[in-house]
Amino acid sequence: MQNVPEFYDEGMPCGVLTTEPLGRVLDYRAPEGGCWLGAFVQVPLGPRRVLGVVWGPAEGKFDQAKLRQIIRVLDAAPMRTELRDFLTRLADYTLTQLPMVLRLATRVPGLADGPVTRKLLFRDGTLPDRMTDARARVIAALDEFGGAGLAPGELAQAAGVGTGVVRGLVAAGALAERAAPRDQPFPRLDPTRPGPNLSDDQARAANALRAGRDGYGTWLLKGVTGSGKTEVYLEAVADCLRAGRQALVLLPEIALSAEFLTRVEKRFGAKPAEWHSGVTQAERRRLWRMVGQGGAQMVVGARSALFLPFQNLGLIVVDEEHDTSYKQEEGVFYNARDMSVLRGMLNGAQVVLASATPSLETWANADAGKYTRLDLTTRFGPNALPDMAAIDLRGQDLPANRWISPDLQSAVTARLGLGEQALLFLNRRGYAPLTVCRACGHQVACTDCDARMVEHRFLERLVCHQCGANAPIPTKCPECGAEDRMAPVGPGVERLEEETRTLWPEARVAVLSSDLFGSARALKAQIEEIAAGGADIIIGTQIVAKGHNFPHLTLVGVIDADLGLSGSDLRAAERVFQLTRQVAGRAGRADKPGRALIQTSQPEHPVIRAILSGDEEAFWQAEAEARRALSMPPYGRLAGIILSGPELEPVFALGNALAQNDAPLRRIGAQVFGPAPAPIARIRGQHRVRLLVKAAKGAPLQAALRDWTRPQKLGVNMRLVIDIDPQSF
Ligand code: ADP
Numbered sequence: 039m040q041n042v043p044e045f046y047d048e049g050m051p052c053g054v055l056t057t058e059p060l061g062r063v064l065d066y067r068a069p070e071g072g073c074w075l076g077a078f079v080q081v082p083l084g085p086r087r088v089l090g091v092v093w094g095p096a097e098g099k100f101d102q103a104k105l106r107q108i109i110r111v112l113d114a115a116p117m118r119t120e121l122r123d124f125l126t127r128l129a130d131y132t133l134t135q136l137p138m139v140l141r142l143a144t145r146v147p148g149l150a151d152g153p154v155t156r157k158l159l160f161r162d163g164t165l166p167d168r169m170t171d172a173r174a175r176v177i178a179a180l181d182e183f184g185g186a187g188l189a190p191g192e193l194a195q196a197a198g199v200g201t202g203v204v205r206g207l208v209a210a211g212a213l214a215e216r217a218a219p220r221d222q223p224f225p226r227l228d229p230t231r232p233g234p235n236l237s238d239d240q241a242r243a244a245n246a247l248r249a250g251r252d253g254y255g256t257w258l259l260k261g262v263t264g265s266g267k268t269e270v271y272l273e274a275v276a277d278c279l280r281a282g283r284q285a286l287v288l289l290p291e292i293a294l295s296a297e298f299l300t301r302v303e304k305r306f307g308a309k310p311a312e313w314h315s316g317v318t319q320a321e322r323r324r325l326w327r328m329v330g331q332g333g334a335q336m337v338v339g340a341r342s343a344l345f346l347p348f349q350n351l352g353l354i355v356v357d358e359e360h361d362t363s364y365k366q367e368e369g370v371f372y373n374a375r376d377m378s379v380l381r382g383m384l385n386g387a388q389v390v391l392a393s394a395t396p397s398l399e400t401w402a403n404a405d406a407g408k409y410t411r412l413d414l415t416t417r418f419g420p421n422a423l424p425d426m427a428a429i430d431l432r433g434q435d436l437p438a439n440r441w442i443s444p445d446l447q448s449a450v451t452a453r454l455g456l457g458e459q460a461l462l463f464l465n466r467r468g469y470a471p472l473t474v475c476r477a478c479g480h481q482v483a484c485t486d487c488d489a490r491m492v493e494h495r496f497l498e499r500l501v502c503h504q505c506g507a508n509a510p511i512p513t514k515c516p517e518c519g520a521e522d523r524m525a526p527v528g529p530g531v532e533r534l535e536e537e538t539r540t541l542w543p544e545a546r547v548a549v550l551s552s553d554l555f556g557s558a559r560a561l562k563a564q565i566e567e568i569a570a571g572g573a574d575i576i577i578g579t580q581i582v583a584k585g586h587n588f589p590h591l592t593l594v595g596v597i598d599a600d601l602g603l604s605g606s607d608l609r610a611a612e613r614v615f616q617l618t619r620q621v622a623g624r625a626g627r628a629d630k631p632g633r634a635l636i637q638t639s640q641p642e643h644p645v646i647r648a649i650l651s652g653d654e655e656a657f658w659q660a661e662a663e664a665r666r667a668l669s670m671p672p673y674g675r676l677a678g679i680i681l682s683g684p685e686l687e688p689v690f691a692l693g694n695a696l697a698q699n700d701a702p703l704r705r706i707g708a709q710v711f712g713p714a715p716a717p718i719a720r721i722r723g724q725h726r727v728r729l730l731v732k733a734a735k736g737a738p739l740q741a742a743l744r745d746w747t748r749p750q751k752l753g754v755n756m757r758l759v760i761d762i763d764p765q766s767f
């Protein structure tokens with residue numbers, strides 16, 4: 039590597055990466071006063087000012103005498119080398135333009151605003167002999183702030199005096215001006231406070247993490263819900279904080295509950311900093327800055343927290359690491375779980391992936407010895423895992439439009455009699471998945487997507503779950519015109535709620551479905567109320583599978599375990615297994631034993647059998663074998679190429695052209711499949727076609743994809759996006 043200067047003196051050429059999609063790095067001259075490598079800057083671009091980061095030496099392609107000058111250096115800690123390397127590697131891996139990736143790291147409100155410090159007045163020296171009434175008011179006003187300073191104007195206003203009085207006190211030596219951070223640091227966490235006494239399993243895991251603390255390493259922390267994983271990784275957080283480094287805990291957004299924050303507060307005496315879409319802009323700005331200045335020790339956040347400018351990151355925890363929401367599938371397609379491992383490597387930080395049902399990728403990495411596996415084999419405390427049983431729907435004689443079998447019904451009734459909670463799980467939002475005309479059989483579909491419209495009674499609309507389009511619920515068939523023949527078919531959670539209220543009219547029923555809440559906050563409030571015992575029966579979609587602790591919940595009924603098993607997706611089995619086990623694991627925490635009843639029409643299906651027997655290792659071994667035989671991930675690599683445009687025909691034609699000109703792929707021994715309709719074949723009026731490229735594990739897939747796709751000319755309004763490691767295949 040060439041010698042990169044750390045500081046660019048005024049006028050020196052340097053390369054700046056902007057967030058504008060223009061190619062890579064542009065040359066500028068360093069501003070007055072010079073700038074550090076990594077500095078956040080504002081540069082002129084045409085008539086505009088744009089945000090950028092000093093990325094390295096000038097490329098020197100342009101006449102250096104004509105270079106424009108950086109306008110100003112923003113008052114933020116320069117971006118550290120590890121983060122710049124991380125962004126570069128992530129851009130290369132995902133085949134995204136670097137400016138797009140830089141946007142992920144600069145998506146903070148008010149980054150370009152004002153300085154991070156400001157001059158404030160503090161008490162200094164002794165009070166002057168000549169104390170007027172006005173002067174006394176100024177001193178009193180300042181004292182009221184308990185040692186925190188105030189700007190001269192603020193102080194004058196607080197005291198109700200003119201600024202002259204304040205200036206007089208400064209001149210008399212009773213007040214002094216000092217620079218103070220504009221943003222308050224986060225309250226200090228105390229990692230020396232004693233944690234709980236760990237079980238043997240927990241202590242073993244915590245010690246293993248402690249022994250590997252001083253550098254990069256990835257651990258799989260595996261254990262059923264309630265086995266004490268959180269407690270173990272909080273030990274690792276304590277070790278990390280004691281070493282003076284920062285810790286990041288990633289959670290699926292919906293699991294970012296007050297419960298978790300309170301738990302951290304109990305353990306360390308203060309709440310961690312939060313980073314997710316529900317946090318105010320001012321708080322996000324404060325966090326972004328404080329993370330860069332060391333004023334935030336621990337961050338709990340959604341996937342985008344991975345791009346924060348940590349000063350000294352020592353630990354990344356990815357909880358519920360199998361969760362599909364870690365994969366971003368717009369803009370920059372990346373999987374935050376995998377990228378955590380990359381960031382950990384570049385930061386010399388420890389990475390802990392925690393899950394009750396790890397992804398097959400992570401399981402295989404542990405199996406191959408790349409990750410160290412730590413198992414918590416029992417639930418913490420005396421209670422055992424929920425007892426699982428199938429209810430064979432073929433023997434249940436369910437009347438039409440009823441989904442709760444008699445066996446499940448009596449089990450729920452029994453729990454309610456004990457004052458305990460029951461959860462009915464159905465992974466379908468809305469009232470009914472289909473709206474069908476009983477006269478002609480017509481099904482109402484979205485006009486813009488390849489999807490049926492879903493009836494939502496609560497909203498009194500038909501809604502497309504792909505694009506969000508909605509329409510009134512029709513009384514007349516749009517196809518044959520028959521009046522009052524449109525009927526809902528199949529259950530959604532809202533319909534299940536109706537059935538539940540009929541069966542148990544006295545029970546308090548709560549429905550947890552993401553679309554019933556205006557905001558993440560409202561949803562969290564509802565979750566907390568349920569946890570406190572505010573409902574007898576909970577009806578929920580997959581959001582209930584994620585890390586909430588409902589201490590009174592002792593029975594889980596899975597309404598339709600077969601949902602998802604029939605798809606052609608190779609990952610379907612893994613998903614159904616994970617989700618059903620996760621949901622079942624909600625039953626029976628604290629001191630009450632739990633039970634899970636799984637309604638199915640195919641109890642002999644291998645996935646259902648694995649769910650019931652709990653023989654996870656056998657399940658994973660079988661899944662791994664199946665994938666290995668097909669050289670599919672994690673035993674081979676996949677990339678999806680998604681082509682889209684308003685007309686299907688040219689999109690398919692482009693797909694065919696790509697499939698035929700596959701020389702760059704053949705050179706690395708890769709195969710191309712398709713074009714075929716993408717998993718979402720049409721969305722918002724855009725037709726989508728997908729090619730899947732399969733390569734051997736060590737093959738230089740990215741370079742080949744670049745060579746293969748770059749020469750393609752795209753028609754107007756057509757798009758080509760590359761999805762490395764697609765979620766469905
Ligand atoms: P997981 O993260 O695997 O779901 P948790 O860490 O949340 O498990 O633990 C489950 C419950 O047991 C929590 O209520 C937690 O407070 C409690 N718990 C876990 N470990 C201990 C311990 N060593 N001492 C006391 N309580 C514990």
Ligand code: ZN
Binds near residue numbers: 484488503506722
């Ligand atoms: Zn639609």
